[in-house]
Amino acid sequence: ITCRVTLDPDFTVGEVPRRLFGSFIEHMGRCVYGGIVDPGHLESDTAGYRADVLKLTRDLGVSLVRYPGGNFVSGYRWEDGVGPVEQRPSRLNLAWHSTEPNTFGLHEFMTWAAQAEVEPMMAVNLGTRGIEDACNLLEYANHPGGTAWSDLRARNGSPDPFGIRLWCLGNEMDGPWQLGFKSADEYGRLAAQTGKAMRAVDPTIELVACGSSTPSMPTFGQWEATVLEHAYDVVDYISLHAYFTNDPEDRAGWLASGVAMDEFIDGVVATADHIGAKRRSRKKLMVSFDEWNVWYDGRTPGTTEDWVPDPRLIEEDYDVEDAVVVGGLLMSLLRHADRVGVAALAQLVNVIAPIRAEPDVAAWRQTTFFPFSLTARLARGIVLQTRPQVAAIPTKALGEVPAADAVAVHDPATGAVTVFALNRHQDQTVDLQLGLRAFGALTVAEHLLLGGADLDASNTRATPERVAPRSAAGTAEAARATETGFSVPLPPVSWS
Numbered sequence: 001i002t003c004r005v006t007l008d009p010d011f012t013v014g015e016v017p018r019r020l021f022g023s024f025i026e027h028m029g030r031c032v033y034g035g036i037v038d039p040g041h042l043e044s045d046t047a048g049y050r051a052d053v054l055k056l057t058r059d060l061g062v063s064l065v066r067y068p069g070g071n072f073v074s075g076y077r078w079e080d081g082v083g084p085v086e087q088r089p090s091r092l093n094l095a096w097h098s099t100e101p102n103t104f105g106l107h108e109f110m111t112w113a114a115q116a117e118v119e120p121m122m123a124v125n126l127g128t129r130g131i132e133d134a135c136n137l138l139e140y141a142n143h144p145g146g147t148a149w150s151d152l153r154a155r156n157g158s159p160d161p162f163g164i165r166l167w168c169l170g171n172e173m174d175g176p177w178q179l180g181f182k183s184a185d186e187y188g189r190l191a192a193q194t195g196k197a198m199r200a201v202d203p204t205i206e207l208v209a210c211g212s213s214t215p216s217m218p219t220f221g222q223w224e225a226t227v228l229e230h231a232y233d234v235v236d237y238i239s240l241h242a243y244f245t246n247d248p249e250d251r252a253g254w255l256a257s258g259v260a261m262d263e264f265i266d267g268v269v270a271t272a273d274h275i276g277a278k279r280r281s282r283k284k285l286m287v288s289f290d291e292w293n294v295w296y297d298g299r300t301p302g303t304t305e306d307w308v309p310d311p312r313l314i315e316e317d318y319d320v321e322d323a324v325v326v327g328g329l330l331m332s333l334l335r336h337a338d339r340v341g342v343a344a345l346a347q348l349v350n351v352i353a354p355i356r357a358e359p360d361v362a363a364w365r366q367t368t369f370f371p372f373s374l375t376a377r378l379a380r381g382i383v384l385q386t387r388p389q390v391a392a393i394p395t396k397a398l399g400e401v402p403a404a405d406a407v408a409v410h411d412p413a414t415g416a417v418t419v420f421a422l423n424r425h426q427d428q429t430v431d432l433q434l435g436l437r438a439f440g441a442l443t444v445a446e447h448l449l450l451g452g453a454d455l456d457a458s459n460t461r462a463t464p465e466r467v468a469p470r471s472a473a474g475t476a477e478a479a480r481a482t483e484t485g486f487s488v489p490l491p492p493v494s495w496s
């Protein structure tokens, strides 16, 4: 199979937003407690933060972290997590049926975010709470001083405002599982009114309204349209969430998860633009894909019945094939760089995460760490229009899909061109023929790939470094110069 791609620096999609490389930490399972903090662990610093997790977070190239949920936020009282730690209350975490000690809260998150070198993205509770509490939290976080909430922040150890710019108006409010689940009309009105009040507190913030929890929600499409009828003028982003699962009956469809992501993004953008057009608005709404990942729903436990503080919840062990799919999902996000302004891999540590942290050993990188860290490192500059010409293969879920995918980024500052490529075919190599004449002479600086073999391999506690991307240089997998660019063999089920 041949996949032809011709690139030109003048045909662009848009600049790669650094916020595309976000992640997410939720008060869920062992993400915060046991992942971000673990007092007494051999890898923790004196304040209890896990230094190994912090280092891996920086190595991952994460630019932004969403907090504190997720479903958790819809029952959260943020005040429980500020002030002297010994006076903070333990509460029931109703979303995850566990006990929340509140020893980690806003100040601890901001301290951690500074050390991790990430931008904070906060969510407010629009499940069990509303406008007043959202404004109080924003005033506490961002107001310089001289008011009750901002002075309390100073007394709690942070005289300078946190200056948090990005705010989610609730989480997955379309989901019947959500505390305070609402109809689109109820949520749209609340989001618009909360957003308006929050902007009165701090006009510099950016706001994200909840879109659909998955594209398979029965309300998908209508939910976004109704919410935006209320909130279009107030918000900057509409959110998307999607988790992808390997359906054993449709492996081809699973390997084409990036196509499903493309369709979801395109559908939400079309819906937002429809509302914008009806309003004769000149504003273009952006998309925040603030939860995405591979998640084998049901394979690992998702709830616990005995209110333990940090239960093991959905701690997926990812293999090479999962990493190939994650690489393809990142390509979908890049392709939409003109409309997806924020994205967050859910979650960062332990809970469906690229980083695994256990009580008695150093944290390690799961397979999915690698496509993320490489994309975050290499996708700098401008996404180019990339139109792969390739044969189609059948899937159950998505019909015919292209057998391979590619997306390219050009950094005008350095002249570097980075091509991300995916072969979805299960047993044939794809010859990627890159036409690069418009760039003049180029050489291969680096050629890394994952997959093609050992698709079941994982990094585990016993073998934490078994899987890593391999270099094709000097091997039969290496790119070959052609008259117009390069010919690159893409092994079956691989990401390069």
Ligand code: AHR
Pocket (backbone or CB within 6 Å): 026, 028, 069, 070, 071, 072, 171, 172, 213, 291, 346, 347
């Ligand atoms: O990331 C795990 C959960 O998935 C989040 O809490 C929720 O928002 C989503 O359904």
